[in-house]
Amino acid sequence: MAEPLIRAEKLVKRFGPFTALNGIDLEIYRGEVHALLGDNGAGKSTLIKVLAGVHQPTEGQLYVEGKPVTFQSPRDATEAGIGTVYQDLALNPLMSVTRNFFMGRELTTGPQPFGLLKMDEMDRITHDEMVKIGIDISDPGQAVGTMSGGQRQTLAIARAIHFGAKVLILDEPTSALGQKQQMEVLKTIARVRARGDIAIIFITHNEVHSNLVADRFTFLALGEVIGKGTKEELKGKDIRHLMAGGVEMADLEQEIAAI
Amino acid sequence: MSEASQPGTKRTESDRLKKGGTFSSLMRRPEAGAFLVMIVVIAAIAFASEGNAFNPLGLKNNLSVIAQFGIIATGACLLMIAGDFDLSIGSMIGFAGMSMAMMLKWGLPFGLGEATPVTAFFFTLVMTLALGWLIGTIVVKSKLSSFIVTLAFLFFLRGLTEVCFRVINSSTQISGLPDYKEQSWFAYMFGGEAFGFVYDIWFWLGGNLNRAGNQWVTGLDARVVWWLLVAALAYVVLSRTQAGNWIFATGDNRESARANGVPVDKTRVSLFMFTAFCATLFAACQVFDTNTADAAKGNLKELEAIAIAVVGGTLMTGGFGSVIGVVFGAITFGLVANAVFFIPAIDGSYYRVFVGVVLLTAVFLNESVRKRITGGL
Ligand SMILES: Nc1ncnc2c1ncn2[C@@H]1O[C@H](COP(=O)(O)OP(=O)(O)O)[C@@H](O)[C@H]1O
Numbered sequence: 001m002a003e004p005l006i007r008a009e010k011l012v013k014r015f016g017p018f019t020a021l022n023g024i025d026l027e028i029y030r031g032e033v034h035a036l037l038g039d040n041g042a043g044k045s046t047l048i049k050v051l052a053g054v055h056q057p058t059e060g061q062l063y064v065e066g067k068p069v070t071f072q073s074p075r076d077a078t079e080a081g082i083g084t085v086y087q088d089l090a091l092n093p094l095m096s097v098t099r100n101f102f103m104g105r106e107l108t109t110g111p112q113p114f115g116l117l118k119m120d121e122m123d124r125i126t127h128d129e130m131v132k133i134g135i136d137i138s139d140p141g142q143a144v145g146t147m148s149g150g151q152r153q154t155l156a157i158a159r160a161i162h163f164g165a166k167v168l169i170l171d172e173p174t175s176a177l178g179q180k181q182q183m184e185v186l187k188t189i190a191r192v193r194a195r196g197d198i199a200i201i202f203i204t205h206n207e208v209h210s211n212l213v214a215d216r217f218t219f220l221a222l223g224e225v226i227g228k229g230t231k232e233e234l235k236g237k238d239i240r241h242l243m244a245g246g247v248e249m250a251d252l253e254q255e256i257a258a259i
Numbered sequence: 260m261s262e263a264s265q266p267g268t269k270r271t272e273s274d275r276l277k278k279g280g281t282f283s284s285l286m287r288r289p290e291a292g293a294f295l296v297m298i299v300v301i302a303a304i305a306f307a308s309e310g311n312a313f314n315p316l317g318l319k320n321n322l323s324v325i326a327q328f329g330i331i332a333t334g335a336c337l338l339m340i341a342g343d344f345d346l347s348i349g350s351m352i353g354f355a356g357m358s359m360a361m362m363l364k365w366g367l368p369f370g371l372g373e374a375t376p377v378t379a380f381f382f383t384l385v386m387t388l389a390l391g392w393l394i395g396t397i398v399v400k401s402k403l404s405s406f407i408v409t410l411a412f413l414f415f416l417r418g419l420t421e422v423c424f425r426v427i428n429s430s431t432q433i434s435g436l437p438d439y440k441e442q443s444w445f446a447y448m449f450g451g452e453a454f455g456f457v458y459d460i461w462f463w464l465g466g467n468l469n470r471a472g473n474q475w476v477t478g479l480d481a482r483v484v485w486w487l488l489v490a491a492l493a494y495v496v497l498s499r500t501q502a503g504n505w506i507f508a509t510g511d512n513r514e515s516a517r518a519n520g521v522p523v524d525k526t527r528v529s530l531f532m533f534t535a536f537c538a539t540l541f542a543a544c545q546v547f548d549t550n551t552a553d554a555a556k557g558n559l560k561e562l563e564a565i566a567i568a569v570v571g572g573t574l575m576t577g578g579f580g581s582v583i584g585v586v587f588g589a590i591t592f593g594l595v596a597n598a599v600f601f602i603p604a605i606d607g608s609y610y611r612v613f614v615g616v617v618l619l620t621a622v623f624l625n626e627s628v629r630k631r632i633t634g635g636l
């Protein structure tokens with residue numbers, strides 16, 4: 001197998017006396033969807049925040065394309081090609097699709113920051129980038145507040161890709177959505193995957209969702225990796241068991257019955 | 260089979276966005292309400308004053324007040340779109356007017372000798388911009404609400420203005436300064452006249468006559484030009500430039516703007532400096548027009564500026580608004596504030612009654628606009 005795009009080696013993250021991550025190894029490969037699974041509090045969000053430069057690891061090392069890197073800020077991570085789509089999506093509801101797409105990175109002619117916006121070009125790029133991953137917005141001047149949750153998700157993803165993300169981190173992108181829109185987001189993930197050059201880290205609680213789109217799985221429990229592998233390797237294993245953090249379903253049934 | 264699922268008419272999410280014609284999209288613009296109110300007010304005042312509000316002198320006087328409102332409301336509007344308030348505008352007007360008049364009467368500070376209109380203006384501008392920067396920096400660094408920080412400066416600057424007057428001038432008024440606009444082109448730019456050609460043409464066409472049959476009014480106040488310049492500039496910056504996108508982004512969702520690399524703090528501080536600039540412009544036009552200054556100048560102007568911005572369609576919560584709407588709002592407020600001079604039968608205090616009613620209506624209207632855009636959030 002080729003060099004991973006991102007490799008984390010023995011990552012430890014402590015918050016004071018609390019060990020949120022306890023020696024995590026993780027490999028992210030190009031063109032793959034990597035599902036990060038685990039119970040609430042397992043450390044998934046902490047792990048991706050380390051990858052995104054929000055937290056600095058207490059111990060351990062990150063490698064991007066084989067080279068050791070240290071991220072001091074989210075900006076460093078963005079420059080290294082790691083794009084995070086946060087749960088709030090960092091979108092502004094009152095602004096148009098195009099103005100959101102280029103927020104902070106506007107295309108202009110003339111002296112900064114009073115350069116005139118190249119609105120036509122930005123409209124065209126926004127439209128094209130969104131079509132590529134499956135949404136044909138009719139009016140790029142539409143306010144983002146009037147879009148559906150799935151469309152917003154797609155906008156945030158398209159924006160991250162356009163501005164150079166090689167790795168997309170999606171933290172529970174489906175958790176706040178209805179059934180149909182969850183499917184839209186999964187389709188978007190599948191389309192990004194089909195490009196072949198972008199890696200996706202996909203955090204979810206939903207076994208069905210991860211099975212639908214993921215190529216590789218990592219299971220976290222109490223800050224440690226309790227299982228990992230490709231879809232093939234994990235065939236026949238009890239994914240639900242791993243997702244529950246190693247708790248036996250049978251035990252659980254007994255416990256519930258005993259109440 | 261239902262209508263929506265007929266073959267060949269597969270509905271997508273974007274079909275749910277209702278599209279209307281040109282008229283309905285015009286009506287959905289933030290300034291639509293302000294435009295309608297303005298038209299009604301113009302018609303009502305023209306009728307009630309029997310046209311006198313728009314005769315040569317009426318037009319000049321009305322536009323003078325409108326321009327004053329317009330200049331400060333434009334600053335207030337941009338600042339509000341970025342999510343902040345400036346309650347110090349009125350006190351800043353008083354401070355700037357005091358500073359200019361005081362320098363003209365008593366000379367420049369630090370023993371730099373006699374002041375000219377140019378030096379008095381620029382010395383003052385440097386101070387007010389520095390104050391704007393200070394206010395903005397305190398707001399940004401302390402993370403306190405701009406409402407409370409600028410409220411503090413409302414008191415601080417007004418008090419400082421009065422103290423300076425009493426200590427240096429031993430009276431809270433300055434009057435009888437030389438008529439600088441007669442000697443200095445710079446003072447004339449603020450206190451002189453403009454658009455004289457309009458009144459000349461009006462005269463040639465047979466209007467604009469006084470009782471003796473000569474030309475009556477020679478031009479509009481120069482501040483009308485400043486208002487149009489400030490409004491045009493603000494319009495272009497807000498809707499056509501990168502800085503404008505930063506202003507909207509900062510006011511809509513500050514954290515997401517920051518996450519996307521928008522220089523949120525710089526944008527906010529710059530806008531506090533812009534409102535200070537607008538207040539200084541207001542004061543300069545007043546000082547060089549009347550050659551007087553007074554410690555009470557600008558009192559309550561900050562609230563009128565905010566009211567005009569809101570009536571112009573600017574959201575109190577930031578992220579949305581229109582400079583054009585503020586132009587309409589300023590025209591409306593200026594006409595109503597002046598109406599008492601043209602309609603002797605009414606009580607001047609109706610102006611504030613009107614402001615109250617229009618303001619409340621506008622807030623409800625804006626709120627419904629916001630709900631529609633954000634899908635009821
Ligand atoms: N900034 C922080 N300070 C202290 N504890 C934290 C912080 N962030 C996360 N934690 C703790 O680390 C653990 C893992 O949290 P998190 O990574 O958010 O879990 P997950 O996303 O898997 O639900 C939790 O017990 C949480 O309380």
Ligand SMILES: [Mg+2]
Pocket residue numbers: 044045
């Ligand atoms: Mg989490």
